[in-house]
Amino acid sequence: MLEMPYPMETRKILVVDDEDDVRLFLQDFLSEREFEVSAAASGEEAVSLVRASTPDIVLLDIMMPGMDGLACLEAIKKEQPKTNVIMITALNDDSRIAKAKKLGAYNYILKPFSLGYLESELMRLIDKMQA
Numbered sequence: 001m002l003e004m005p006y007p008m009e010t011r012k013i014l015v016v017d018d019e020d021d022v023r024l025f026l027q028d029f030l031s032e033r034e035f036e037v038s039a040a041a042s043g044e045e046a047v048s049l050v051r052a053s054t055p056d057i058v059l060l061d062i063m064m065p066g067m068d069g070l071a072c073l074e075a076i077k078k079e080q081p082k083t084n085v086i087m088i089t090a091l092n093d094d095s096r097i098a099k100a101k102k103l104g105a106y107n108y109i110l111k112p113f114s115l116g117y118l119e120s121e122l123m124r125l126i127d128k129m130q131a
């Protein structure tokens with residue numbers, strides 16, 4: 001039997017992105033790594049899923065119609081303060097990065113990103129969560 005690359009205690013990831021192709025691609029990538037993956041197409045849907053399923057990690061797009069990623073981050077942190085959030089965006093904006101960190105984001109990854117980089121960031125976060 002293959003050894004799982006990530007501890008069993010840290011298995012639930014929520015992917016939040018309004019772009020179907022990005023969301024589905026990340027779902028497939030993370031499922032292949034044996035994460036329990038759920039997905040949301042909007043900030044509002046993400047908050048409901050966080051409330052219902054308490055994911056360990058949320059990958060959250062910033063630019064979304066309706067509730068944007070920063071408002072969603074704030075709502076997630078109010079609902080589940082221990083949930084770790086990694087912001088994902090194509091917009092390299094220092095003020096948004098600073099606001100995301102102030103609101104409790106663990107990290108901020110710019111699109112396009114390599115899957116290797118995403119996986120290494122997830123591993124680093126999981127190691128920190130296990131410490």
